[in-house]
Every structure is written in C-alpha cells, then in structure tokens.
Amino acid sequence: EIVLTQSPGTLSLSPGERATLSCRASQSVSSSYLAWYQQKPGQAPRLLIYGASSRATGIPDRFSGSGSGTDFTLTISRLEPEDFAVYYCQQYGSSPTFGQGTKVEIK
C-alpha cells in the first residue's frame, strides 16, 4: 500500500497569499496518478486536480498541481475566502489511498 504524507498539517495564511501544499508518497506513483480534493466542513470532498496537474471541470486556474514520482505539490496562487478548507491528496496508481490532509486556515 502506498502511504501519502501531506505537509504541513496546518497552513495559516491570509486571503490573497500563495498556498503551497506538499504530498509525498512512500513509493513512486505510477503515471502521475495523483489527485487533489478540497473538503469544507460538513461537505463531501470536491475534485480539484487529477493526473498530478490536470484541473477538473470548473476548477479556477488559481489551483495548479505539479510533481511526479514521489513528490507532488498543490499550489493556490492567490487565496480567496472560499479556499480555506482541508485538502487531501490521493494516489490511484494502485489500490487508492489518501493523505491525512492539510488544513488551510485564515491567519
């Protein structure tokens, strides 16, 4: 099973700032089968990024993904008030697994 470790656990930022979230895999994720989800309290997760860097339908271009192998990054270029949430990475190259999440909170 591929273990995903996300860092930091919590990111305290102000609206308008840049957010950089990290996801590290315990072994190489084949074909960059890495996705990112956003989850707000009381809601289901929302798909943001798949294939490490492809934005899902309707996702604003301030969200971008990068990386390959074992190291992946989600960047939010300028935080909007609605972006404060928990973000999960997920690998789907083998039996799917999720990271433990990064909370982006208002500073």
Next chain:
Amino acid sequence: QVTLKESGPVLVKPTETLTLTCTVSGFSLSNARMGVSWIRQPPGKALEWLAHIFSNDEKSYSTSLKSRLTISKDTSKSQVVLTMTNMDPVDTATYYCARDKVVTPYVFDYWGQGTLVTVSS
C-alpha cells in the same frame, strides 16, 4: 445532473452487519465508462477508500478490509450496495459513495452527501 445519495442505518451495534445503499441518478450503472466506489471518513480524520465496482461488475476492495466487505449493484434500481460485517466502534464514520470514469479510474468527480454511521451498543 449527476447525483449520488447514500442511505442506511444511523446506528449499528458491535458485531452486526452494516448494509449501505447508494442510489445514483444522471448516469447509468450499465454505462461501460462509469464506476462507483465507497469511501469513509471517521470524525475529524482522513478519507479511506473501501471498495469499487465497475460497470462490467468487476470489483476491487481495500486490502485491509477485504474480508469484511461486499460490494454489488442493481442496475435496474440504479443502486450500489455495500455490506460490511462484524462492525466495531472504530468503524464509526461518514460513509460516502462516489463516481469515477473508466478513462480516469478511481478519480472521483461526483460524491454523495455522505451518511454518518455510529457503531455503539
């Protein structure tokens, strides 16, 4: 409009079997390009993938929970059913069903609202 909705008991006792139903609309479970997974999330914790069923009825399960899980579908009712045996308090969680597509397997583009299941005597 694609929707998924989970239903099932709110409370189950330890050792009982949990049966959850996911009713979908806006797409067909017989569509060769679609699949449905079950994913759970204990309160305040991370997501955990449980099981998946493809349109051709091919199934896959979490390695750690495989012995306790069964996933099936009833295409005529647009439902996917998950059973989990021998429930324990650690299985207390919100259970989600989610859709994926064959072109991007296990990438979940639509999710149900989730149903909270508490395991307690």
